[in-house]
Amino acid sequence: MRRDASAWHVTRHDERADPLEVTPLALYLRRREFLALGAGSMVSAAALGWPAAAAGGAEPPLLPGVKKGAFGTDEKQTPYADVTGYNNYYEFGTDKADPAANAGAFRTRPWSVSFEGEIEHPQTVPIDELLGWFTLEERVYRMRCVEAWSMVIPWVGFPLADLVRRLGPTPKAKYVAFTSVLDRSQMPGQRRDVLDWPYVEGLRLDEATHPLTLVAVGLYGRQLPNQNGAPLRLVVPWKYGFKGIKAITRMRFVSSEPPTTWSRMAPSEYGFYANVNPAVDHPRWSQAKERRIGEFFKRPTLPFNGYADQVAQLYDGMDLRRHF
Amino acid sequence: MAGGRARRLSRFALIAACSIPLVLLVAAALGGRLGANPIEAALNRLGYWTLFFLLLALLPTPLRLLFGWTWPAPLRRTLGLVAFSYACLHLTTYVGIDQFFDLHAIVADVVKRKFITIGMLGFALLVPLALTSTDRAVRRLGYVRWKRLHRLVYLAALCGVVHFVWRVKADLREPLVFAGVLTLLLAARLAGPLARSAAKGLVRARSRSR
Numbered sequence: 001m002r003r004d005a006s007a008w009h010v011t012r013h014d015e016r017a018d019p020l021e022v023t024p025l026a027l028y029l030r031r032r033e034f035l036a037l038g039a040g041s042m043v044s045a046a047a048l049g050w051p052a053a054a055a056g057g058a059e060p061p062l063l064p065g066v067k068k069g070a071f072g073t074d075e076k077q078t079p080y081a082d083v084t085g086y087n088n089y090y091e092f093g094t095d096k097a098d099p100a101a102n103a104g105a106f107r108t109r110p111w112s113v114s115f116e117g118e119i120e121h122p123q124t125v126p127i128d129e130l131l132g133w134f135t136l137e138e139r140v141y142r143m144r145c146v147e148a149w150s151m152v153i154p155w156v157g158f159p160l161a162d163l164v165r166r167l168g169p170t171p172k173a174k175y176v177a178f179t180s181v182l183d184r185s186q187m188p189g190q191r192r193d194v195l196d197w198p199y200v201e202g203l204r205l206d207e208a209t210h211p212l213t214l215v216a217v218g219l220y221g222r223q224l225p226n227q228n229g230a231p232l233r234l235v236v237p238w239k240y241g242f243k244g245i246k247a248i249t250r251m252r253f254v255s256s257e258p259p260t261t262w263s264r265m266a267p268s269e270y271g272f273y274a275n276v277n278p279a280v281d282h283p284r285w286s287q288a289k290e291r292r293i294g295e296f297f298k299r300p301t302l303p304f305n306g307y308a309d310q311v312a313q314l315y316d317g318m319d320l321r322r323h324f
Numbered sequence: 325m326a327g328g329r330a331r332r333l334s335r336f337a338l339i340a341a342c343s344i345p346l347v348l349l350v351a352a353a354l355g356g357r358l359g360a361n362p363i364e365a366a367l368n369r370l371g372y373w374t375l376f377f378l379l380l381a382l383l384p385t386p387l388r389l390l391f392g393w394t395w396p397a398p399l400r401r402t403l404g405l406v407a408f409s410y411a412c413l414h415l416t417t418y419v420g421i422d423q424f425f426d427l428h429a430i431v432a433d434v435v436k437r438k439f440i441t442i443g444m445l446g447f448a449l450l451v452p453l454a455l456t457s458t459d460r461a462v463r464r465l466g467y468v469r470w471k472r473l474h475r476l477v478y479l480a481a482l483c484g485v486v487h488f489v490w491r492v493k494a495d496l497r498e499p500l501v502f503a504g505v506l507t508l509l510l511a512a513r514l515a516g517p518l519a520r521s522a523a524k525g526l527v528r529a530r531s532r533s534r
Binding site for chain 2: 078081082085086090094096097147149194195265281283284285286288289291293294296297298
């Protein structure tokens with residue numbers, strides 16, 4: 001049973017007095033107990049819309065001491081099964097179901113991240129030491145894919161700004177270049193040249209230090225599942241999802257705009273900035289509207305994915321049609 | 325009379341077999357097994373099967389040319405109509421479910437997005453073929469003109485394959501398999517006559533040299 005909350009049934013759920021979003025997390029996390037009661041209760045769990053377990057079986061462990069973070073939305077959260085079962089992560093295959101199917105055995109320990117370039121304290125830090133530097137917080141963000149679908153995801157992580165502050169960028173640091181892991185033995189998608197491996201992304205330093213920008217290490221209160229970019233990934237909620245580089249191994253502070261994987265692959269389709277912008281279409285998708293996963297009707301896409309109040313001033317005076 | 329019944333029966337069996345992907349799709353949709361984005365999944369599957377059956381309809385002629393098999397030829401019309409039916413479902417899903425009859429958005433898509441433009445062109449090319457698929461239409465047009473009209477199917481198949489190639493973001497494997505199969509199907513049509521005329525030329529050259 002991969003998932004039981006069919007989108008075809010969502011309209012019915014919406015009419016309920018007790019919709020999915022008010023299922024308390026504690027109850028949600030105990031659903032295995034309900035499922036264990038037998039087939040009959042499985043049917044009722046499905047009918048109630050409790051998300052099924054993600055493909056690949058057991059969920060990662062809960063993260064302790066997570067505090068509530070800022071910028072939350074009370075929009076209905078996308079079910080765990082969809083967040084962890086419908087992923088663009090070409091390192092594990094190009095089908096949306098491939099990452100959940102292929103990432104299960106991916107090893108995220110030992111893992112270290114190297115911080116390089118224009119910073120006062122270049123260093124390589126083991127992941128668990130890095131996690132000890134910060135208090136983890138939950139950020140419920142909208143995620144808008146360039147393919148015109150979207151989700152609402154309760155991430156767990158820490159602001160990238162806190163990390164950048166610790167590393168001490170020099171005055172020459174204007175951009176941050178991120179590199180994802182390269183591991184053909186563990187990532188079947190990297191055995192084909194679908195993209196130029198390893199995946200690279202970048203942010204302007206003021207984008208990287210914006211309070212919205214998050215380094216995510218978990219979701220739904222749990223450690224990040226492998227198919228979502230474990231052990232750590234970037235989340236930039238006002239940009240298209242492909243900016244959210246996964247399985248980060250290196251952050252390099254540089255003085256000029258770094259190359260990014262998708263814009264290198266198709267510069268006319270994907271830009272460095274990739275800010276969510278309903279006024280600038282992608283050749284394959286109108287960006288005016290989006291389908292929220294689990295919903296039937298498309299909804300209008302908001303400038304900067306609804307975060308314009310927080311980030312629009314970063315781009316004052318820029319022609320966003322040119323810098324798409 | 326018995327031949328007519330056998331033909332009807334084989335056509336019925338073929339339609340039943342070709343409906344299996346549709347039945348499985350509907351079952352998956354009703355069972356909530358189309359994943360997180362069921363509309364996209366349904367669109368992709370219907371498009372896939374449209375191309376599959378369209379290329380299958382182009383197979384009987386090479387089979388006749390290369391192996392002398394004539395039995396698949398009477399199935400071409402049914403296969404073409406099956407492909408057209410899947411194309412209709414694919415288009416209906418896009419217009420009625422994905423875009424929910426948002427004509428403004430659909431017109432913008434057709435004008436601005438080249439993969440949708442060429443997909444629409446491919447569908448438009450299939451319409452006259454489906455409308456003239458009856459025996460009566462063949463009689464009314466005359467076989468030669470009917471045959472000439474139905475050569476549009478090559479162009480429609482080409483549009484369909486290009487539609488798929490342009491739709492894909494980075495992983496071109498599947499669309500390129502379709503492109504390769506279409507190339508083979510068209511090449512086989514040329515290869516048969518070419519081989520024959522080459523053989524004829526050879527015979528003529530030999531007889532002249534004697």
